[in-house]
């Protein structure tokens with residue numbers, strides 16, 4: 590396991606129980622969840638809900654890989670539109686929360702497993718999660734990874750031809766890393782991405798039909814006690 594992955598696993602195992610307990614986290618996750626529904630077409634998520642007691646006759650199936658799923662924010666937002674969700678995360682405590690919430694809140698056919706699909710072949714092979722997904726979405730995990738082109742390529746291997754790889758993350762703000770403390774810098778590889786970077790990484794990973802939207806409202810988080818606004822983007826590339 591690389592140092593960055595190890596730092597992430599330790600950090601997120603420790604932080605799992607506090608991931609969405611503070612008011613700023615609740616506000617931010619509620620906003621991003623509502624925007625995931627509004628902009629779901631960018632990830633090819635169907636317009637009609639299927640995972641409800643009375644699904645529309647026009648509802649289409651959708652199998653999601655929620656990568657770096659944490660406690661399941663992406664699945665939680667989109668579950669009415671999903672026939673199946675599979676979460677993968679490095680941190681065992683996040684997996685526990687995902688599976689507890691899926692059961693308690695009735696997310697349908699949703700299950701998370703611990704692992705790292707971005708690591709060496711041997712470690713990746715241990716993760717039994719399936720493939721040929723309609724989409725693989727990474728919610729706020731991409732800036733914790735390294736080797737972004739390879740990550741996109743790996744996720745692309747898990748989606749079917751014509752399926753999408755989607756990234757929800759922060760727009761680069763040049764001085765953001767300067768405001769991080771040393772601990773944050775260890776598990777956050779970068780503080781965000783530009784439109785040009787995302788377009789280039791997707792293209793280099795062989796993904797086509799690139800699209801990216803920046804959400805209208807910034808999210809607000811305290812960094813070293815300072816109120817900090819950050820823009821959020823949704824980006825996708827499509828497997829040929």
Ligand SMILES: C[S@@+](CC[C@H](N)C(=O)[O-])C[C@H]1O[C@@H](n2cnc3c(N)ncnc32)[C@H](O)[C@@H]1O
Nearest residue numbers: 597601657658659662678679680728729730733
């Ligand atoms: C900021 S949290 C995001 C959680 C969730 N996706 C969300 O949108 O709220 C980042 C998550 O990425 C996970 N993570 C970091 N590196 C990873 C990797 N290489 N493979 C799988 N998960 C990873 C962490 O364990 C953590 O749960």
